Amino acid sequence: MATGVNLAQLRALVAVAENGGFGSAAEELGISQSAVSHAVAALERVVGGPVLHRVGRVRPTPLGERLLPHARTATASADAVAAIAARHRGSPTGTVRLAAPTTVCQGLLPGLLGEWSAAHPRVKVRIFEGEDDELDRWLAAGTVDAAVLIDPDPAPAGSLLLARDSMHALLRRDHPLAGQPVVDIQDLEDDAFLLSEGGCERHIREVYRRTGGRFVPTHRIRDVGTLISMVHAGIGVSVMPALAHAMLPPGCVLIPLRPRVHRRLVLTGPADRPWHPAVTALVATAAVVDGLRTG
Structure with missing residues (x-):
């Protein structure tokens, strides 16, 4: 007979939901796939119903969706307690789930992950x-x-x-303006403009607002990689942050844009609850890393 919910069951639910399957959840948790299945089944007996759809893509049921926020809070609190104890002993530990936009993941985080790994070998960072x-x-x-x-x-x-990341014009390398040290936004008005709807739209609108220029995107593209491929194919031009440089093929360039507009990239924990102690350690380490500010 089930006696109650335990952390192992909640960890299994969170891991399967976030990884989309039992095998990848088992790999993350460092246990067997069978153990994950047993933990989820035990949780389902306690709560009185299925928490995961197992046919096709594994995903939470409505009951599972209701449980997930509480499961995440419970496991995060348990991890925080362990991390506080480890920090008290002089070494932060635990897993930190870190979310970041695509350009940051490509242009900024690789270096930071190396610094964090060296400074805090017992802290695992998972990128979302x-x-x-x-x-x-x-x-x-x-x-x-x-x-x-x-x-x-x-x-x-x-x-x-972490950085003040300025907006740049994204051009094909053979574009007439590609060799200029700086590009005025008005100089792009004769080209088809590709807008990334995944982010930075308000920064691009601010560039046009400052000059009184016409903001009339020809194409609206959600995926940054697709946008870069379209510029590379000669379909048009765009405006992207400097950190996008890490994503460019050899046939594209980023040119500083005038007027100058930037976005602030801020590393933070939640505003409404205590931070996981390992997050505090990562922020402290990032504060002493040189070369993050992009201009």
Whole structure:
């Protein structure tokens, strides 16, 4: 007879839901797939119904969706207790789920992950790549423990400004303006403009607002990789943050844009609850890493 919910069951539910399957959840938790299945089955006996759809893509049932926020909170709190104890002993530990936009994942995080691994070998960082407008919702909901937010206002107490990332014109290398040291936004009005709807639209609108120029995107593209491929194919031009440089093929260039507009990239934990101690350690480490600010 079931006696109650335990952390192992909740960890199994969260891991399967976030990884989309029992095998990948088992790998993350460091246990067998059978153990994950047994833990989920035990949880279902306790709560009186299925928490996961097992046919086709594994996903939470309505009951599972209701349980997930509480499961995340419970497991995060348990991890925080363990991390506080480890920090008291002199070494932070635990898993930090970190959300960041695509350009940050490609242009900024690889270096930081190396620094964090060297400084805190017992802390594991899991990256969740998302759109700009998703990140604060994930952080507020407890889906992640930390995030790199774009222009938070106000920035949560204890957060860190990682970079001021300026907007650049994205052009094919053979574009007539590609060799210029700086490009005025008005100079792009004769080209088809590709707008990434995944983020930075308000920064691009601000560039046009400052000059009184016409903002009339020809194409609206959600995926940043697709947008870059279209510029590379000669379909048009775009405006992207400097960190997108890490994503460019050899046939594309980023040119500083005038007027100058930038976005602030802020590393933070949640605003409404205590931070996982390992998040605090990561923020402190990032604060002493040179070369993050992009201009």
